[in-house]
Amino acid sequence: MRRSEFWLQALRQGGYRLTAARRAVVRVLAESEHTLTPAEIYQAGRRFYPALGLVSVYRTLEKLEELGLVQRVHRAEGCNTYFPSAEGHQHVLLCRRCQQAVFFSGDDLEPLVGRLQAETGFRIERHWLQLFGLCSACREKEEKDDE
Amino acid sequence: MRRSEFWLQALRQGGYRLTAARRAVVRVLAESEHTLTPAEIYQAGRRFYPALGLVSVYRTLEKLEELGLVQRVHRAEGCNTYFPSAEGHQHVLLCRRCQQAVFFSGDDLEPLVGRLQAETGFRIERHWLQLFGLCSACREKEEKDDE
DNA sequence: CCCTTATTGAAAAGATTTTTCAATAAGGGC
DNA sequence: GCCCTTATTGAAAAATCTTTTCAATAAGGG
Known part of the structure; x- marks a missing residue:
């Protein structure tokens, strides 16, 4: 569907x-x-x-x-x-130029979260992770602009 | 200073x-x-x-x-x-109740970033990571509210 | 095909941020 | 210390963006 x-x-x-x-x-x-x-x-x-x-x-x-x-x-x-x-445990990777967005997963923050909970006394409930960059199409366009 | x-x-x-x-x-x-x-x-x-x-x-x-x-x-x-x-490579852990903010470091996103660059063709330039939770003081206060 | 009522778009109101502008004061030069 | 230039100020106005209000409309259960 x-x-x-x-x-x-x-x-x-x-x-x-x-x-x-x-x-x-x-x-x-x-x-x-x-x-x-x-x-x-x-x-x-x-x-x-x-x-x-x-x-x-x-x-x-x-x-x-x-x-x-x-x-x-x-x-x-x-x-x-x-x-x-995102479906399930996914985050987005964003192109800063054309706003294209791509889902990804595979971050493993568990060890970090566990350690920080112990160190800070916080109960950690959620996290935000976002990656920014240039998609391949925009990378080419930027190179062209530089000429 | x-x-x-x-x-x-x-x-x-x-x-x-x-x-x-x-x-x-x-x-x-x-x-x-x-x-x-x-x-x-x-x-x-x-x-x-x-x-x-x-x-x-x-x-x-x-x-x-x-x-x-x-x-x-x-x-x-x-x-x-x-x-x-943040100084250097640090992020913040935020209390959703009192807005307390604590710096942390120690996330290791290098392998993830490398893998995604290869898979997606993006050139990844920056990342945002933020953790949300309840600080220990607010945790106690919330428990009191529940009574 | 009704009939109830959720939903609509337009206009008004709110909230937040930015711009404009004349008055002020920071701080370099003497 | 005292000018003098000019960056900076606060107030008011303007610009943005989002939410609320409200009478008209239309979705969809019966």
């Missing part, structure tokens, strides 16, 4: 109605390979549903986040970008 | 003047053990310098960040908290 269909189904099961506005937001974000801001989702969503309002983008993101389908992605330049949630 | 003195000296060497507004911001943030928002810094700073303006807090933070002395700390509830920068 495509991610957008799954999201619509999950909204339905969460007791929410399927409206044109929500379908447009889902369609844009579920299949995106880049993190998107509310304004970008709004703009792209209007191509599918011209009457879409920015407010509905915000409200739909709120629900998708609540259902665990969407995550907010923070960056130095701003914290208002969204992306499909 | 205390951190606040070091910051003042660094501002000076960066070509900036030492003003009462800047001294107040530095005094508040350099010795803080908690992440602080601009509004909190403003409020606390006014106790040392009542004429302080919120605008100067923003402008001073901008300069301190530019000099690498201060970092912006992001959280789910908001991205507008500030804290002294």
Whole structure:
């Protein structure tokens, strides 16, 4: 099943109605390979549903986040970008130029977390890990810019 | 040397003047053990310098960040908290209740980064790692609340 | 095909951050 | 110590971004 269909189904099961506005937001974000801001989702969503309002983008993101389908992605330049949630224990690697986002897993923070809990007395509950860099396409483009 | 003195000296060497507004911001943030928002810094700073303006807090933070002395700390509830920068390769462990922040080091992401670069074609430049939990004081307080 | 009520978009309100601007004061030069 | 230049200030205005309000609409269970 495509991610957008799954999201619509999950909204339905969460007791929410399927409206044109929500379908447009889902369609844009579920299949995106880049993190998107509310304004970008709004703009792209209007191509599918011209009457879409920015407010509905915000409200739909709120629900998708609540259902665990969407995550907010923070960056130095701003914290208002969204992306499909990682499944299981995954994090994202982000291109700083084109905003492409790629999931990865395989970090092993257990030993570190255990050690820090013992040393600091904190009970550690969650962690954020994000990697930043340049995707291969943007690397080529940057080299071209330098010429 | 205390951190606040070091910051003042660094501002000076960066070509900036030492003003009462800047001294107040530095005094508040350099010795803080908690992440602080601009509004909190403003409020606390006014106790040392009542004429302080919120605008100067923003402008001073901008300069301190530019000099690498201060970092912006992001959280789910908001991205507008500030804290002294980590020295060298350090990250922060944050209490979700009282905003206490503790530096740590010892994460070893090299193998992961190397593997991902090979697999994805990205050139990985930076990473963000943050741990969230409850400090021991807040753990006790939460247990009391539950009673 | 209703009928209830969740949802909508527009406009207003809020919150936060940035810009503008005349007044002030930092600190180098004397 | 005292000018003099000019960076810096705080207040107010403007710009952004997000949330709330509200009457109109439409989703979807019966």
